[in-house]
Amino acid sequence: MALLEFLHSLSEVALASAALMLAGALGLLLGGLNWRGIGLGIGGVLFAGLFVGHFTSAAGLHLSPEMLEFVREFGLIIFVFTIGIQVGPGFFATLQKAGLQFNLIAASIVLLGVTTTVALHFIADIPVPALVGLMSGAVTNTPGLGAATQVLKDAGVPSEVISEASLGYAVAYPFGIIGILITMIAVRTVLRIKIETEEEQFENARAKGAQELPAINVVVHNANLEGLPLGEVPDLYDQGVVVSRLKRGDLLMHPSRKMVLHLGDVLHLVGPADKLHAMVLILGEEVDVSLTTTKGSQLTWQRIAVTTKKALGKRIRDFGLEERGVSISRCTRAGTQLPVEASLTLQFGDILTVVGHPNDVDAVKPLFGNQAKSLELVQFAGVFFGILIGIGIGSIPIAFPGLPAPLKLGLAGGPLVTAIVLSRIGFLGPFVFFMPPVANHALRELGIVLFLAAVGLKAGGQFVDTLMNGDGFSWMFYGMFITAIPLMIVGFAARIIWKVNYLSLSGVLAGSMTDPPALAFATNMSSTSAAAIGYASVYPLVMCMRILAPQIIVLTLMV
Structure with missing residues (x-):
């Protein structure tokens, strides 16, 4: 009783703050519990919020609704913005390469899930607020729940009705986690798939395919090139191929465009596989000799980070590196190696592999900054400015044919799309859109915990x-349909019709649900990286589709 009296003596803001912290702490502990890698994960915060919300309601404690509303939306904004910053640099690349097939499979799962959801609405007469919550919970996609609650609020739906979305999410979430694991096991069992065979096929296919930016050594046998400057060799420069080293006899040298080529010279080339193959046909033949080490020579190589704003937006050709006696053989951006062309525009955080004489390499470091500590700092000015733009873009009505009312990206979609674009651009005037991975993870975790805790507290009294x-x-029963039907149909079709490697398919299935526990289950089946590659390939596109889908359903069925 004394505790209850003390709680009643607190202000609404203090009480709501305490409830949020309690839900967050209990939820993270609950989500950390798992059995064989299966657990609630971050979803544990929602269930803790429901628990705390139920008992505060039963005890007659009043939590500030305005504060919970602000915390919910602010947490959502922080969460989706950091997701966009994380996936943005590689988002468009995943739509172009081998990931295209994976993305088509994942998009099919999303679209079939939306179709199943809408069909259940007409068959079982499920209210739209509960419907979009069920869909988000059935696919374990929390940003989808955020988008659903936001669009319902924009549509003028009363707060007590909006809470049905949170309730639907909570009852569908547990099977959403289990259902994808059942699908993986079912595909493997029914089709009698052997993991060892899949591992071997994956490794063989990977060995045949080129690395992201392979390097080869080519000896010059073409007599037509004798005495020709390197800069005049067809397609050798400005086509994504870089000559980082030249060996003549026992001497290892740094090549330049003016250097004269001789028969027997060995060139170390870095670039896209197709361009390297073309250069072999022009120069001579590939040889298996080691030019990767500069030990014992006058050359060295160092990785230099782009951290100065003076270098941002400049092209590699603007630095006059050849005149300075150095060259850039690789550029790594957000974990992806880019072909080095003279027209490549630099962004904050790019890691450049610079080759040349040690003194020359040291001399060019100031051009790029190379301040490692800068890579550990959050560019908060860019974060705040980016979120400001995202809120504005999310509030713009967009008319689509067939929809009765304009679609808004909202506080979920606006910051997400903005972050993807801005992280791709890299900077805008004085604002830099770069975030260290550790800081990104911390802010993303904080945002989703605040959002889920607030959602749970608001819906706890009704749960x-x-x-x-x-x-x-x-x-709960309807949520099982939304989970299982798309996964089973597309999962079996991808394997039987398109012959997708089972390990890669498992990663794609996990990515289509944006479900880290499912990814953990898939990766534990094999020592290869197949599942992780499949997951990462589809995650950006699926996340955007999962956020937009609830909004389209609400506008189509309610307006």
């Missing part, structure tokens, strides 16, 4: 009653 006396158990 037990809905589950025991309302439609909670039937909603």
